[in-house]
Amino acid sequence: MARPGLAPRRAALRLIGRVTEDGRLLSELLPRAVEQLSPDERARTQRLATETLRWADRADRLLGPHLRKKPAMPVLNALRLGVVEMAVEGAAAHGVVDACVSLVREDRKTASAAGLVNAVLRRVELAKWDTLPPPRLPKWLRGALVAAWGKETVARIEAAHAAGAPLDLTPKDGDAAALAARVAGTALPTGSVRLGARAQISALPGYDSGDWWVQDAAAAVPARVLAARPGERVLDLCAAPGGKTLQLAATGAEVTALDISAARMARVTENLARTGLSADAVTADALDWEPPAPFDAILLDAPCSATGTIRRHPDLPHAKDGGDFPALFALQAALIDRAAAMLRPGGRLVFCTCSLLPDEGEVQVEEALARHPDLTLDADALRLPGIEPAWIGAEGLRLRPDLWEDAGGLDGFFVAMLRKAA
Numbered sequence: 001m002a003r004p005g006l007a008p009r010r011a012a013l014r015l016i017g018r019v020t021e022d023g024r025l026l027s028e029l030l031p032r033a034v035e036q037l038s039p040d041e042r043a044r045t046q047r048l049a050t051e052t053l054r055w056a057d058r059a060d061r062l063l064g065p066h067l068r069k070k071p072a073m074p075v076l077n078a079l080r081l082g083v084v085e086m087a088v089e090g091a092a093a094h095g096v097v098d099a100c101v102s103l104v105r106e107d108r109k110t111a112s113a114a115g116l117v118n119a120v121l122r123r124v125e126l127a128k129w130d131t132l133p134p135p136r137l138p139k140w141l142r143g144a145l146v147a148a149w150g151k152e153t154v155a156r157i158e159a160a161h162a163a164g165a166p167l168d169l170t171p172k173d174g175d176a177a178a179l180a181a182r183v184a185g186t187a188l189p190t191g192s193v194r195l196g197a198r199a200q201i202s203a204l205p206g207y208d209s210g211d212w213w214v215q216d217a218a219a220a221v222p223a224r225v226l227a228a229r230p231g232e233r234v235l236d237l238c239a240a241p242g243g244k245t246l247q248l249a250a251t252g253a254e255v256t257a258l259d260i261s262a263a264r265m266a267r268v269t270e271n272l273a274r275t276g277l278s279a280d281a282v283t284a285d286a287l288d289w290e291p292p293a294p295f296d297a298i299l300l301d302a303p304c305s306a307t308g309t310i311r312r313h314p315d316l317p318h319a320k321d322g323g324d325f326p327a328l329f330a331l332q333a334a335l336i337d338r339a340a341a342m343l344r345p346g347g348r349l350v351f352c353t354c355s356l357l358p359d360e361g362e363v364q365v366e367e368a369l370a371r372h373p374d375l376t377l378d379a380d381a382l383r384l385p386g387i388e389p390a391w392i393g394a395e396g397l398r399l400r401p402d403l404w405e406d407a408g409g410l411d412g413f414f415v416a417m418l419r420k421a422a
């Protein structure tokens, strides 16, 4: 008979292996990796994989004194899973140790390490867990962030990554106070609503009627900066899955939502249908697409390293090594040039990325202004309710996970508003 609780742990361990050994992201692997499991098991698998990756660095510190040399990655991952289940999830030690030993034993490649896993998991000093620092970012990313923001800020960013992300909603009608009262959340100063306890999204009032959508408070800022008006022709360039498209469409603007990925574009269409909003959906490469006429305003949420979203995607630092980032920087510059060409004289362009790297924010704007003498920065557009003046720099608005430290933080984002000469 199958052992209870083994299936989600097995699935989680496989997922962790695909991330750490093959450089794949959980978002690419799920939901297919869990399709054979029950809904409860799926949720448990996803939580175990996510939390093990979030806490892997601290687990390694706890495990270090008990390991003479670093074991092979599949064995190390089984040890990490066991430690995190006991230390973070509060699972009973005997069940966790038995399960991890079984998982290691059932794989031919790791079977010989079953004794080691058993001995080490029984010996680790769980009482030390809370005395250890938050998980550190890997060197390739930490170095770049320390150079940009300094050691102390990076330590605070790491603490925010460890704390995880709350769930934020964007109200369709813009009334955050009313939505907060309806879902028992808190209205944030920037206009989003933050949920308190872990909530089941589809059970919240207003889900079926599409009165709101899930969107991090930081991710909701760029469309507010663009401030589309009813009847304006607005392009959402790189639109999928569509959080910002919904915000733009809710203003009454005539929105075109464009993305290169047909599969991701389908999610934009679904989201529009659920919320009863409308936009023209275009699947195309932004670099080739010819618009029927210039736009009054464009929101460019360019593809990026996504290093601003690590608190909700702790797999990212394990899957990446920064090697593909330079190609993204070049694509961002090309997209800015393309967007500038699609804008009418006097039109406005919001450029944003969910990144913590200046190369994908401040540097892009500085270089775009040098390439396009007809573009100027509009810093006033960034001064919105809830945005602290100190967050606005010479090139744009810099949001980081360590801001709003006592209120649950926010994703890392860069937002700039550029105006084209009339």
Ligand SMILES: C[S@@+](CC[C@H](N)C(=O)[O-])C[C@H]1O[C@@H](n2cnc3c(N)ncnc32)[C@H](O)[C@@H]1O
Pocket: 237, 238, 239, 240, 241, 242, 243, 244, 245, 258, 259, 260, 261, 264, 284, 285, 286, 287, 301, 302, 303, 304
């Ligand atoms: C950061 S995501 C956009 C998130 C979206 N704006 C939202 O708020 O839900 C970047 C998107 O850029 C799209 N993309 C990448 N290269 C593109 C290109 N050359 N043309 C159009 N879209 C592209 C990707 O498919 C991806 O959906």
